[in-house]
Amino acid sequence: MTQELTDLRNSILQERYADALAIVDELEGMSKKAILRQIKSFLKILLIHLIKNQVEQRLTNSWVASIRNAILEIQDVNLKENKKSYYVNQDEWEDFIQDVVIESSIADASLEVMNGKYSQFKLAEIIDRTKLIENALHFLALTYSYSAKELPAIVAESLTQFPGGEDWKAGRW
Numbered sequence: 789m790t791q792e793l794t795d796l797r798n799s800i801l802q803e804r805y806a807d808a809l810a811i812v813d814e815l816e817g818m819s820k821k822a823i824l825r826q827i828k829s830f831l832k833i834l835l836i837h838l839i840k841n842q843v844e845q846r847l848t849n850s851w852v853a854s855i856r857n858a859i860l861e862i863q864d865v866n867l868k869e870n871k872k873s874y875y876v877n878q879d880e881w882e883d884f885i886q887d888v889v890i891e892s893s894i895a896d897a898s899l900e901v902m903n904g905k906y907s908q909f910k911l912a913e914i915i916d917r918t919k920l921i922e923n924a925l926h927f928l929a930l931t932y933s934y935s936a937k938e939l940p941a942i943v944a945e946s947l948t949q950f951p952g953g954e955d956w957k958a959g960r961w
Contacts, residue, residue, distance in 0.1 A: 792818075823875050826865045828889055831924070834858040835885070835893035836900065838923050839915055843901045846952035855927070856943045863931035863939060874932075881928045885921055923950070 792811055799808035837851045837858075866874050876884055894915065898908040906914065927943065934942050948957045 820875065823865055827862055827876060830858045830861045830865070831885065831889050832893045832896065834862070834927065835889060835920065835924060836897040838920055839894065839897040839911070840901050841950055841952065842915055842920060842923075843906075843911070844952075847947060847950060847956035849956070852944065852947055852956065855947065856940055859927050859931060859943055860936060860939060862928065863936060866931065878929060878932050881925055882921060885924060890917070890921070 792814060796808055796811040799805070799811060833854055837854045840851060841847055866876055868874060891912075894912050895908040898904065898906055898911045901911060926946065930939060930942055930946070947953050
């Protein structure tokens, strides 16, 4: 990126504005790609913990923290600087999950679910993908409706409705 900024400065100083605009477009593309990579990483964390919850039918404090933190980070990173638009719009999440994230999430979750009991292939057969995506979409929708201050409590309350949620809420593991 340093070279691009140097080239941009030189293009402006030399009044080569078309070249400068091309560099700006390139920098914008690099920035968006980095942001989408961050979102993908947090979305994988969310899916891994939702898979663990679905298969093991329980929640732990650690899983709850991972789910909450992933949602908060997605909310923060997804909101553009203008605070009015998003990198991933609400109606784009399902395709993003199915096309970009779900398979690698299943593969990574296979290392953790039931202490690695299932291969990624077996785990892919076991999980209910429709329910997994529905649960992820539920949490992602919350990022558009609640502030960063309100969101942690809303996520926690939502998790009480998940398998093992009542036991987690009551402190019974």
